[in-house]
Amino acid sequence: MTVPQSGRKQEYVAIIDQDEVTDEVRNIAVKYDPLNRSGHEGFHVTEHGELHIDDANVLAEHKLIEKKIPNDAIQIIPLPAETGQLVHQYGENGFRLYNLPIPDDGSVIGLLGRNGIGKSTALDILSGSQVPNFGGDGEGPDWxxxxxxxxxTTLQTHLEQLRDESVVTAYKDQRVDSLHETEADTVRELLVSRSDDPDRFVNALGLRSILDRSLSDLSGGERQRVAIGVTLSRTADLYLFDEPSSFLDIKQRLSVARTIRSHVQETDSAAVVVEHDLATLDLLSDAIHVLYGEPGGFGVVAQRSAVRTGINQFLEGKLSEENVQIRRHSIDFPSAGSRDSGNNEPALVYPQLEKSFADFSLIVEPGQIHAGESVGIVGENALGKTTFVKMLAGSVTPDSGRVPEDVLVSYKPQYITPDSDVAVRERFASVTDIHAQSFKTRIQNPFDLESLYTRSLDSLSGGELQRVGIALCLARDADLYLLDEPSAFLDVDRRVVLADRIHQFSKRTNRPVLVVDHDLFVIDRVADRLIVFEGEPSQSGYADSSQSMRDGMNAFLSALEITFRRDGRTGRPRVNKPGSQLDRQQKSSGEYYYQD
Structure with missing residues (x-):
């Protein structure tokens, strides 16, 4: 048996392509299986004629069977194990990080992996704020x-410069909610106090109109853009960005990606970016490192790969160069033909709704939401999406039009504030019967809540709090469920689970769910239909009735002059480069969101 550095037995998984399984393959697998020969169950044929083996029973010795079969019907792949250079460890039995990503002058290097896998630790080391301790064996941190x-290696020079303090790094932290906790009062004052060229990115990042705004009055998206502007405005050799797309709409995300890339190329500096939005990561990066392992246990930085190759292998769950299966199942994408038509009975019918504030007005055309469907709500920031959701929830009263009062609504707001030290279990017990089997099946198990039950709400991380907020919304007995930006703070794997669970919840309960989100990866998985918001941000917003995914995405993206295509290998949405042949072709055909 192969034993990894941690001393634990190496685990394997069998990947079986049933389309390639012939009678010969079945016979070889069953006959030569060492478990079958010793009286235990290994490879066997199910009552449906499929070749199968339980994951827990797969051994390294099964690779002998892989070598005997005449095709690629069976692959025996090792699951993640601790391997490579141990760089840093938190405490005797704490999290361990192996290897480091490699910055590259003139390039943006992306980091992709689950939360709790070491991405932020890697950024801390590359920035010089964390000195690696190589396992804490008593010698202590030492450059x-x-x-x-x-x-x-390429890292040697960078580490020498960190030791000698001859390299300048600029670091945008993951959290931007504490931006106002500085000595500066306004955006302008912050830029002047922390930037070498305060005005350089004001126009590119859309900050001109908020320069004299108080930092405490900024929205999440405005704080994110200010933080990015402050970071880029510093003269640095290495720029580090931890989740720069959070709270930004799709247009802002792509604009930020282009701005970062352009600056790095023009200055011949380097950048390393942690990002969970795959469309943004795809457009932003020149190469990526996938990180894998056990969240909270260990993380391994894989070899650098081309962006498309790395993202696709991450989604497929197998890293070819590392020969490791990082996920038991691949992440697949729905096709246009698999969308629900939404022909069920209407669960909510609403008239034209209008709402005006001092400097903003919103008009929403009459519409209806059907039972058992998931509806995505898309549009730029500051067009009234949250106002519309709040009108449906009853927390904002329309100036014109009236939402039916007999529809019971459950609402998860955009920002979740953990303003209580109440335990998670108690919070759920206050809204539902946590012992009911239906709750355990639909909510507790899918959202992995049991591990959080004894924790207090104010002790949860952003991602944990988001999971609890979504689950609380869906746990309530309601006719309509509204989720505002549920993907914030979640990694790709969690976003997949989130979207799939929401969609399944809607179908199984026959209740409609409305989802406001800026990650098209999430909207692509969760939505049967779309409500599209257009207009002039912070001035006026307009939304038509809900429409099909194809029509809705085409309307939404055409207004932004952005085209997406499907990756030929995984089916994931990818941004076309502006002016490219595909971009021009899709615009001329009116297919801004190509789905075939």
């Missing part, structure tokens, strides 16, 4: 030891 460990 010279780090340099020696990576001697002969």
């Amino acid at each position: 010279n030891r780090a340099i020696e460990s990576f001697r002969g």
Whole structure:
């Protein structure tokens, strides 16, 4: 047996392509299986004629069967294990990070992986704020030891510069909600106090109109853009961005991606970016490192790969160069033909709704939401999406039009504030019967809540709090469920689970769910139909009735002059480069969101 550095037995998984399984393959697998020969169950044929083996029973010895079969019907792949250079460890039995990503002058390097897998730790080390301790074996953190460990690699020079303080780094933290906790009062004051060129990115990041705004009055998206502007405005050798797309709409995300890339290329500096929005990561990066392992246990930085290759292998769950299965199942994408037509009975019918504030007005055309469907709500920031949701929820009263009062609504707001030290279990017990089997099946198990039950709400991380907020919304007995930006703070794997669980919940309960989100990856998985918001941000917003995914995405993206295509290998949505042949072709055909 192969034993990884941690001393634990290496685990394997069998990947079986049933389309390639012939009678010969079945016979070889069953006959030569060492478990079958010793009286235990290994490879066997199910009552449906499929070749199968339980994951827990797969051994390294099964690779002998893989070698005997005449095709690629069976692959025996190792699951993640601790391997590579141990760089940093938190405490005797704490999280361990293996290897480091490699910055590259003139390039943006993306980091992709689950939360709790070491991405932020890697950024801290590359920025110089964390000195690697190589396992905490008593010698303590030491830059010279780090340099020696990576001697002969591209990292050696960077680590030497960190030791000698001859490299300048600029770091945008993951959290932007504490931006106002500085000595500066306004955006302008912050830029002046922390930037080498305060005005350089004001127009590119859309900050001109908020320069004299108080930092405490900024929205999440405005704080994110200000934080990015402050970081880019510093003269640095290495720029580090931790989740720069959070709270930004799709147009802002793509604009930020282009701005970061352009600056790095023009200055011949380097950048390393942690990002969970795959469309943004795809457009932003020149290459990526996938990180894998056990969240909270260990993380391994895989070899650098081309962007498309790395993202696709991450979604497929197998890293070819590492020969490791990082996920038991691949992440697949729905096709246009698999969308629900939404022909069920209407669960909510609403008239034209209008609402005006001091400097903003909103008009929403009459519409209806059907039972058992998931409806995505898309549009730029500051067009009234949240106002519309709040009108449906009853927390904002329309100036014109009236939402039926007999429809019971459950609402998860955009921002979740953990303003209580109440335990998670108690919070759920206050809204539903947590012992009911239906709750356990539909909510507790899919959202992995049991591990959080004894924690207090104010002790949860952003991602954990988001999961609890979504689950609380769906746990309530209601006729309509409204989720505002549920993907914030979640990694790709969690976003997949989130979207699938929401969609399944809607179908199984026959209740409609409305989802406001800026990640088209999430909207693509969760939505049967779309409500599209257009207009002039912060001035006026307009929404038509709900429409099909194809029509809705075409309307939404055409207004932004952005086209998406499907990746030929995984089916994931990918942004076309503006002016490219595909971009021009899709615009001329009116297919801004190509789905075939």
